[in-house]
Amino acid sequence: MNSERPEERDAPEPAEPTAPDDRADGSPIGRRVLLGTLGLGALGVVAAPTLQRGLEAFLGGVSGKDPTGLTGLLPNGGGFRYYSVTASVPRKDDTNYRLTVDGMVDRPASYTLADLRALPQTRLVHDIQCVTGWRVPKTPFEGVRLSTLLDAAGVDPSAGAVRFTCFDGAYTESLTLDQARRSDVLVALKMQDKPVGHNHGGPVRLYVAPMYFYKSAKWLSGITVTRAVRPGYWEERGYDVDAWVGRSNGRDDAPTG
Numbered sequence: 183m184n185s186e187r188p189e190e191r192d193a194p195e196p197a198e199p200t201a202p203d204d205r206a207d208g209s210p211i212g213r214r215v216l217l218g219t220l221g222l223g224a225l226g227v228v229a230a231p232t233l234q235r236g237l238e239a240f241l242g243g244v245s246g247k248d249p250t251g252l253t254g255l256l257p258n259g260g261g262f263r264y265y266s267v268t269a270s271v272p273r274k275d276d277t278n279y280r281l282t283v284d285g286m287v288d289r290p291a292s293y294t295l296a297d298l299r300a301l302p303q304t305r306l307v308h309d310i311q312c313v314t315g316w317r318v319p320k321t322p323f324e325g326v327r328l329s330t331l332l333d334a335a336g337v338d339p340s341a342g343a344v345r346f347t348c349f350d351g352a353y354t355e356s357l358t359l360d361q362a363r364r365s366d367v368l369v370a371l372k373m374q375d376k377p378v379g380h381n382h383g384g385p386v387r388l389y390v391a392p393m394y395f396y397k398s399a400k401w402l403s404g405i406t407v408t409r410a411v412r413p414g415y416w417e418e419r420g421y422d423v424d425a426w427v428g429r430s431n432g433r434d435d436a437p438t439g
């Protein structure tokens with residue numbers, strides 16, 4: 183990962199679907215040419231806000247360049263970038279949100295938001311670190327420890343991992359059971375002391391404090407206990423399954439958090 187990535191900057195993003203690499207040297211022509219060859223250039227300009235994500239997710243997949251940083255669209259005051267590998271995500275709320283826990287467990291379960299709020303809540307404050315370089319210091323997350331849900335489900339002794347699925351229909355993540363049982367891994371209902379908003383993966387996202395932010399799956403809908411780790415969305419595209427901040431993905435200079 184080089185340090186020239188535009189997602190490390192706070193400048194507003196242009197409305198046109200140029201890619202980070204194009205903006206880095208001030209010359210968007212490369213990506214426009216690529217869009218043209220796909221026959222999507224004009225459409226991309228008209229429908230930029232929605233289409234950009236799908237396009238860049240796709241282009242990121244073929245270009246192989248820091249794909250987790252390509253879909254950042256809306257820098258805000260807090261320094262976050264919103265990411266989604268899909269063009270749109272359904273909204274879920276108190277009426278229709280469910281989190282299922284299944285797989286190698288004795289007691290599969292389905293939690294509503296009210297169910298999750300009724301469980302003990304843990305608040306953590308650490309720095310957030312995206313693997314592409316941007317970082318948000320001291321960000322509070324609050325929710326139910328993943329270990330609480332795993333204990334409630336009764337994990338089969340021969341299980342070794344946990345797989346996470348999302349109601350965007352595309353993103354997946356995974357942890358080993360040892361990682362999943364850490365006290366700094368949450369099923370988060372709050373971020374920055376507010377309910378997790380839709381763009382940040384609400385109403386419920388995973389929060390894996392010691393790892394790069396791509397582990398923190400947004401729009402969490404399923405927790406499946408499995409025998410072994412199955413690489414997640416970005417991990418099938420080259421990122422480390424063990425995403426410890428500062429110890430993976432070729433970086434050893436990352437700040438703690």
Ligand SMILES: Nc1nc2c(c(=O)[nH]1)N[C@H]1C(S)=C(S)[C@@H](COP(=O)(O)O)O[C@H]1N2
Pocket residue numbers: 250251262263264265266267268312313348350353381382383395396397398399400401
């Ligand atoms: N479902 C889903 N979860 C996801 C992603 C995504 O595209 N889809 N992107 C990941 C990456 S690469 C990062 S850096 C963070 C971004 O979270 P934010 O949008 O709240 O800043 O979410 C992670 N979780």
Ligand SMILES: [Mo]
Pocket residue numbers: 250251265312313314395396
């Ligand atoms: Mo990321």
